[in-house]
Amino acid sequence: MKETLFKKNFWSTDLTSTAGYDIIIQHLNDGRKNCKEYEDFLKERAIIEEKYGKELINLSRKKPCGQTELNTLKKALEVFKQRIDSVGQSHIQLAQSFREEARKMEDFREKQKLHRKKIELIMEAIHKNRNLQYKKTVESKRLYEQRCRDKDEAEQAVHRSANLVTQKQQEKLFMKLAQAKSTLEDSDRAYQQNVNMLEKIREEWENEHIKACEFFETQECERISYFRNALWVHVNQLSQECVQSDEKYEEIRRSLEMCNIDKDIEFFVNYRKMGNMPPAPVVYENYYNTSRNATPVRNPPPGIGRRGPLPIPTSGPSDPDYATVDGYSLVHH
Numbered sequence: 001m002k003e004t005l006f007k008k009n010f011w012s013t014d015l016t017s018t019a020g021y022d023i024i025i026q027h028l029n030d031g032r033k034n035c036k037e038y039e040d041f042l043k044e045r046a047i048i049e050e051k052y053g054k055e056l057i058n059l060s061r062k063k064p065c066g067q068t069e070l071n072t073l074k075k076a077l078e079v080f081k082q083r084i085d086s087v088g089q090s091h092i093q094l095a096q097s098f099r100e101e102a103r104k105m106e107d108f109r110e111k112q113k114l115h116r117k118k119i120e121l122i123m124e125a126i127h128k129n130r131n132l133q134y135k136k137t138v139e140s141k142r143l144y145e146q147r148c149r150d151k152d153e154a155e156q157a158v159h160r161s162a163n164l165v166t167q168k169q170q171e172k173l174f175m176k177l178a179q180a181k182s183t184l185e186d187s188d189r190a191y192q193q194n195v196n197m198l199e200k201i202r203e204e205w206e207n208e209h210i211k212a213c214e215f216f217e218t219q220e221c222e223r224i225s226y227f228r229n230a231l232w233v234h235v236n237q238l239s240q241e242c243v244q245s246d247e248k249y250e251e252i253r254r255s256l257e258m259c260n261i262d263k264d265i266e267f268f269v270n271y272r273k274m275g276n277m278p279p280a281p282v283v284y285e286n287y288y289n290t291s292r293n294a295t296p297v298r299n300p301p302p303g304i305g306r307r308g309p310l311p312i313p314t315s316g317p318s319d320p321d322y323a324t325v326d327g328y329s330l331v332h333h
Contacts, residue, residue: 006213015202016131021123021209024216028116031223035109038227042102042234050095056088071267072259079255083248090248094241101230101237108226112219119212130198130205137194144191147184154180 010020066077154177161173 006217007210010213016134018127021127021212024213025120028216028220031220032109032113035105035223035227038230039102039105039109042098042105046095046098046102048095049091049098053088053091053093053095056091057085060084060088070271071264073264076252076255076259080252083252086248087245090241090244094237097237098234101233105226105230108223112223116216116219119215122208123212126201126205126208130201133194133198133201137191137198140187140191140194144184144187147180147187151177151180151184 006024010024012019060081065081066073069077154173158170158173158177161170
């Protein structure tokens with residue numbers, strides 16, 4: 001790995017500063033947020049895929065599509081609707097796969113959060129302890145320096161009043177100087193103790209900071225790797241869905257190749273045929289060409305068409321009432 005490592009590039013010359021550590025934590029929080037956004041993306045995509053799959057299934061099962069077709073085209077349409085139904089089912093399964101991947105991302109994200117929280121608690125405690133000790137050290141230094149000035153002033157007072165004050169006043173000055181020296185020694189020891197304690201805490205913090213940086217960097221590498229692989233899996237799932245859908249569409253194409261136009265026409269003819277004789281042509285009949293002298297038959301009974309005049313009977317008036325001529329009956333009145 002390159003030298004741009006966390007543990008070598010996030011320090012501050014200010015002992016109490018947490019700027020470098022805060023930058024790392026913010027970056028990790030951003031990474032966790034990005035994982036959550038991708039997790040939500042997968043959930044939304046699952047909703048879309050499931051809705052699309054259900055709509056396809058409803059379409060294939062409820063919407064008429066060539067339901068009166070016959071023979072080979074009918075079989076091809078049945079395959080078509082079955083495969084569209086299968087495509088819808090596969091999209092619903094794909095939605096479930098997306099939800100499973102989202103759940104895995106959530107588990108990974110929460111697992112990293114829990115592991116990171118332990119390190120963060122340690123670092124928060126040591127930052128607090130370090131800052132408190134630093135404040136104590138600064139305060140003890142301030143007090144030590146004040147005691148040094150007090151001692152110096154006491155010494156100067158003794159030297160200045162060597163020949164100007166009484167013996168008793170001189171003794172008081174010496175007692176004040178002795179007290180200043182004693183107080184200085186106490187403040188000096190306290191100051192040194194605080195410095196030593198601060199150094200121990202600083203070393204401890206430095207070691208913990210290095211370990212935290214190494215841990216955080218490892219986590220970030222794992223997160224990027226997991227995120228990248230999750231995207232790879234997602235794209236593979238989409239590609240696989242396309243392949244499976246195309247396989248179903250190929251089955252439809254094969255069924256359409258089996259569709260035979262001539263057979264379908266022949267099947268329809270044999271299934272619905274009525275007869276092979278068309279109606280006779282209607283012949284033109286000229287009214288005047290039949291007979292000018294024929295007595296027209298007025299209002300012929302239904303079902304009887306126009307016909308020629310009756311033949312002249314061969315029997316006379318003296319014959320019986322009924323005479324038959326060529327199949328016709330003549331009634332005399």
